[in-house]
Amino acid sequence: MSNTTANTSPTVYVVTGANRGIGLAIAATLAEREHALVFAAVRDPAKADALKALAKETGRIELLQYESPSEDSAKALAQAIEEKAGKVDVVISNAGTQTDYEPITTVASHHLTTSFNVNVVGPVTLFQAVLPLLRKSAAPQFVGISSIAASNTIAVPFATDSYIISKAALNSAVKRVHTFHAEQDNIAAYTLHPGAVITDMATAWMDYAPELKFPPEMIVSVEDSANAIVRLVEGATREKTGGRFWNAVDGTELPW
Template sequence: MTITLITGGNKGLGYETARRLIEIGHKVYIGARNEELGKKAADELGAKFVLLDVTEDASVSDAVAQIVKSEGRLDVLINNAGISGPYTKPEDVTADEIRQVYETNVFGIVRVTNAFLPLLRKSDAPVIVNVTSGLGSFGMVTNPETMESKVNSLTYTSSKSAVTMLTVQYAKGLPDIRINAADPGATATDLNGHAGHQTVQEGTDAIVSLATIGKDGPTGTIIDRKGTLPW
């Protein structure tokens, strides 16, 4: 059985990804920083819950210890936890605002990925999926025909550009692990006030696709549900 951990898995894209992976036979651990909401989601889905705040070293270490004790390995890590932050005008953005978003969206991926590497390396076919966004794609935001080009959010968009580059650099440095990034697209979730035009099932297509690749699958790529995303 494939052992999968999804950070920020108690709602939205994380919740739907968990549902779909459980449906095809994965044993899923939902990581959430809110114990009540995390346990409720896990119970609804038939998943396991692990208390996990990606911004806290001690919380991440405790989550690793729990999965070491219960499973002894991890096959798939989905770095899904993310926040949008305030949509402040570029001239009004503060370093503290950027730091807060990066703490979850960027540093959280580094913190969780590095902590779980020993468990991933006990898998026969370890996989990491980083949830990014077309809003962080230079190709998308500079194309006037895309929705992404109409958004001017210095903090969130730059954090997702960083996620994509982290993905590429991890893939280059860790060739024994398949590491890719998924862009859900404009999906209706709490993150965007349910403003997206896609359903959560459509939004998780790319995530599920990358979470289920084999040991000969791609690495260092970024896709959405339609295919390769321009970088």
């Protein structure tokens, strides 16, 4: 996806949830690319101090307000990008939430609803809004940041079932994008597990359930995770990457 000449138009990225954690690190990594233009979507740009500083430093980041799963917000985001760039090459749908730490036997319905709205409805409405802009790219990608916990094959002992169920649904949604838009619109649509990254969300979970802490050898820094994600994205194609679920850290395919 990288450009090689100064006369080439920029590679246009959209990264949601870019104010902290993996999203911020992905935006920072992409902004190191000379021909990148990164639209960093955040809920409240006024409070995204680190991102604003990065945008000023690199000159390759545009902050945009985006509230997942608002359909109107997604449409406004797409309109702003169209006015400034005219196309989108890569969407990295990273914005997500984890609301609780309850198993399937006790999780409250409002946690299930909130998780599904943010982690599934949000990416779907975002895809719908930016599809016309993806169609203007020579090699468009739609990437969902998922979790290995969402695999229906790999059983993980995490009692965060509203999150896990919603991420499994995200996998399904992105697979549907592949099914209907891989050949028709040349879109490489796939999901990624970012690794065992110690973000604010992961720290809160481990504080709640210390017996389930990741062993040290599994832990990946936010920066290493972002570098791995960007490396995979830059090498991705519709044929070899699309319609699949990947471990970004080691590049292996995960079972749905």
